Amino acid sequence: xxxxxxxxxxxxxxxxxxxxxxxxxxxxxxxxxxxxxxxxxxxxxxxxxxxxxxxxxxxxxxxxxxxxxxxxxxxxxxxxxxxxxxxxxxxxxx
Amino acid sequence: xxxxxxxxxxxxxxxxxxxxxxxxxxxxxxxxxxxxxxxxxxxxxxxxxxxxxxxxxxxxxxxxxxxxxxxxxxxxxxxxxxxxxxxxxxxxxxxxxxxxxxxxxxxxxxxx
Numbered sequence: 001x002x003x004x005x006x007x008x009x010x011x012x013x014x015x016x017x018x019x020x021x022x023x024x025x026x027x028x029x030x031x032x033x034x035x036x037x038x039x040x041x042x043x044x045x046x047x048x049x050x051x052x053x054x055x056x057x058x059x060x061x062x063x064x065x066x067x068x069x070x071x072x073x074x075x076x077x078x079x080x081x082x083x084x085x086x087x088x089x090x091x092x093x094x
Numbered sequence: 095x096x097x098x099x100x101x102x103x104x105x106x107x108x109x110x111x112x113x114x115x116x117x118x119x120x121x122x123x124x125x126x127x128x129x130x131x132x133x134x135x136x137x138x139x140x141x142x143x144x145x146x147x148x149x150x151x152x153x154x155x156x157x158x159x160x161x162x163x164x165x166x167x168x169x170x171x172x173x174x175x176x177x178x179x180x181x182x183x184x185x186x187x188x189x190x191x192x193x194x195x196x197x198x199x200x201x202x203x204x205x206x
Contacts, residue, residue, distance in 0.1 A: 056118070059170070060170060083107055084104070087102035
């Protein structure tokens with residue numbers, strides 16, 4: 001599981017069956033200082049979130065388990081909205 | 095499983111139900127020698143770990159679901175142990191039983 005910032009949203013009206021109604025968001029994984037770590041990815045949103053939000057996400061097979069239909073081809077899912085993430089006394093959510 | 099230092103905590107109130115009531119830790123993955131390695135992780139605490147602890151982390155879904163007792167849980171990363179000491183090639187790389195400071199001084203005097 002990783003920390004990330006939601007940077008945008010993806011709309012795809014033609015999808016693999018089972019993914020209907022699942023929100024797709026662009027997310028930028030972050031390191032412990034809140035700086036970007038690696039490339040932005042698309043994740044399905046198991047909890048509602050929007051651009052600018054700090055979230056945590058799970059990757060791999062587990063991502064599909066966070067979706068309404070659990071046998072779907074996804075590899076990243078936002079599983080929580082982060083209110084506070086304190087590292088070295090600094091809150092990355094502020 | 096991998097080694098990590100606990101560098102902070104994560105508070106999340108809106109999350110998938112399986113995470114309710116679980117403490118989330120911010121983790122810095124490490125090499126056996128204690129150098130940072132890879133991307134910052136978030137792990138569920140099942141070892142009563144806290145900031146400053148060096149911990150053992152499981153990063154595999156089936157084991158994680160087994161620990162949380164939910165075969166459909168979307169979880170993967172769980173802190174499953176607090177490390178006492180680490181030895182590689184007969185050299186002590188980390189020892190929680192001594193303070194960080196005295197350990198650092200010792201290793202400076204006797205190069206590993």
